[in-house]
Amino acid sequence: MTPTRKKRLILISLVIMGVAVATAIFLTAFKDNIMFFKSPTEVSQNDYPENRSFRLGGMVKEGSLQRLENSLKIQFTVTDYGADVTVEYEGILPDLFREGQGVVTIGQMRSDNIFAAEEVLAKHDENYMPPEVADVLQTEVQQ
Amino acid sequence: MNKIVKFYHEMGSPPSFYRITGHWLKPLLILALLLTVYGLIDGLFFAPPDYQQGDSYRIMFVHVPAAWMSMFIYFIIGVSGIIAFVWRMKVAEAVMMASAPIGALFTALTLLTGMLWGKPMWGTYWDWDARMTSELILLFLYIGVMGIYSAYDDDPRKAARLAALVAIIGLINLPIIRYSVEWWTSIHQGASISIMGGNSGIKEWSMLRPLLVMALATKFYYLYSMLHRARSYLLRTEQNKSWVSKQFIEN
């Protein structure tokens, strides 16, 4: 085999491998993230995979965040305004984790109907604004 | 009208493309650098902090323009790929291959700055969600286009045709990236600027200004980098033509 041919063969197989890896990544990511993404309503109807970790997404219910006594665990309620699920988590919460804000938790449903999260991700929206503007909007809503 | 047609034909011929764009390089680079310095100073020091994210949202001023460029440049590659494939235009081949390295760089920058933004805000550097996964695939597409080309670089015309084919097929990824946050549940937020008005996105001018300035700066830099590489590409592939040797006698 000539050196050019050899180089060509290596490069083409690299490209094909890259495409294959990309497709594989895409498919597994989709399976995990899209098929196993459940809302509190779906969970309350028992529509979730058992003995397997899945994603639970929704809003953190106002006033639901509490620290469990004698442990580092925290508990909060995730809601989609149709149903609620209690989530238990031990670890550092992201900076944007707030009551009334969107959240994605990854974990498993326990037999006592509490969602044991291994990971908590905060979701934010695209409405960036300075604090003063946010304050004005807030008071407008309250009036 | 005649002038436009004439300009179009001139830009299609390698010697006049080389001559005309030679005058553009310096102004483009100066514009890009000035706008970058202005945009970053404005974004880092004069734009107010965000009510939720504080100072961390300032990553947006490089992340969002880089993300726009990663898609815009791929679109250019796709379009010039079609022109190169159908009409066999040499200048289109040059534009396509000259866009790939800077496009790949912007894509890598988008992914890396996105990770640096995701860690403090979402709580993770990476999440295999639709937006991030499709952007990663965009990086693979750029590498694929360049890889195919260099596999055949002993025959530039053939190499460009094959690379164009990969680029055209990859165009399908662009709407997937754009709409990934709407079609699928994603941790990633929606678009920062809505062209159709709408209620979401940035409304504050002092936050919007550095973003738009940086968007312009990256566009100018892309034009500079792409034209620079396209000119080298034409010199390299047309080495045997008389216009190339003339370039070097004059200098």
Next chain:
Amino acid sequence: MLTMLDMGKYNFFVWGSMALFALMMAVDLISLHRQKKQLKRQIKARQRRTQS
């Protein structure tokens, strides 16, 4: 001036992003000039060969 440079607890993330941006642009700028230089040398060498 120094207080303006401070991004609080986000220093690493914000300045890291800016550094990456600067690095990528510098890499691109340097690589395209190096390529051009090399190419010009190559073509000139070729011309000398064909002329002599």
